[in-house]
Amino acid sequence: MDDWIDYYDSTHTIYVSKLHRDVHFETIAADIIGYISSKDSVVLDYACGEALSAEKVADACGRLILAEPAPGVRGRLVSRFAPNTKIRVRSLDELRHMDEKSIDLAVMNSVAQYMTPAELDTAFAVIRRLLKPAGRLVVGDILQPHVGMSGDVKALLRFASKHGFVKDALWGLARTALSDYRELRTKIGLQRYSEADMLAKLAAAGFTATRAPINIGHNRSRMTFVARIAFARSGES
Numbered sequence: 001m002d003d004w005i006d007y008y009d010s011t012h013t014i015y016v017s018k019l020h021r022d023v024h025f026e027t028i029a030a031d032i033i034g035y036i037s038s039k040d041s042v043v044l045d046y047a048c049g050e051a052l053s054a055e056k057v058a059d060a061c062g063r064l065i066l067a068e069p070a071p072g073v074r075g076r077l078v079s080r081f082a083p084n085t086k087i088r089v090r091s092l093d094e095l096r097h098m099d100e101k102s103i104d105l106a107v108m109n110s111v112a113q114y115m116t117p118a119e120l121d122t123a124f125a126v127i128r129r130l131l132k133p134a135g136r137l138v139v140g141d142i143l144q145p146h147v148g149m150s151g152d153v154k155a156l157l158r159f160a161s162k163h164g165f166v167k168d169a170l171w172g173l174a175r176t177a178l179s180d181y182r183e184l185r186t187k188i189g190l191q192r193y194s195e196a197d198m199l200a201k202l203a204a205a206g207f208t209a210t211r212a213p214i215n216i217g218h219n220r221s222r223m224t225f226v227a228r229i230a231f232a233r234s235g236e237s
């Protein structure tokens with residue numbers, strides 16, 4: 001296994017049980033819906049993963065574009081959501097060929113940590129081109145430099161206790177300690193940004209941003225940022 005896209009395309013055990021996976025995607029969907037400002041909005045979920053609750057997000061907006069780099073995951077998204085005419089599935093490359101200024105809300109949750117800083121800059125540029133002038137980009141689940149894996153373990157156990165899967169969470173943590181996840185986390189690592197670093201990175205990509213009071217999802221030690229296009233660059237109308 002070479003990278004995090006391969007990992008997410010494998011039969012990984014990041015979700016400790018079906019219940020964990022289901023409540024994870026329900027929580028993410030509810031949080032994304034909280035950022036949708038109109039029933040007509042066009043929403044992009046950038047690197048959406050399995051997006052099991054995407055139909056709830058689609059119900060709350062005009063059109064939902066699910067973009068996912070892992071080919072196996074993308075194939076499942078295509079078959080799962082084929083009957084829903086509000087949902088389109090795209091690769092990340094296909095986003096480059098979509099109409100500019102066509103998206104009201106782009107969400108990138110729990111993705112930046114798996115990208116190199118240069119890949120994240122490229123993704124911000126792709127999204128900036130797609131956003132309408134008044135559109136928003138929400139970047140969630142950013143790991144802070146000083147919070148280690150113990151913060152993730154505590155957050156998972158708190159989430160498990162709320163939803164009744166503590167036993168599975170403990171088994172899952174033991175499995176993870178011996179898994180490809182642990183190996184990749186040690187070998188490639190996860191990118192971390194301080195609040196100031198992420199605000200500066202978004203500013204360099206042409207956004208003005210603020211940190212949201214709470215993170216998307218269950219992990220309160222991670223950060224979410226809400227960004228808007230700061231200015232028109234030369235050559236842009």
Ligand SMILES: C[S@@+](CC[C@H](N)C(=O)[O-])C[C@H]1O[C@@H](n2cnc3c(N)ncnc32)[C@H](O)[C@@H]1O
Nearest residue numbers: 004005008047048049069070109110111114115
């Ligand atoms: C933890 S999942 C997040 C899925 C979903 N957004 C959520 O909040 O549940 C990480 C996602 O990032 C994608 N990913 C991993 N490495 C990536 C990379 N280098 N560039 C873009 N996406 C990547 C994976 O394919 C996966 O969909």
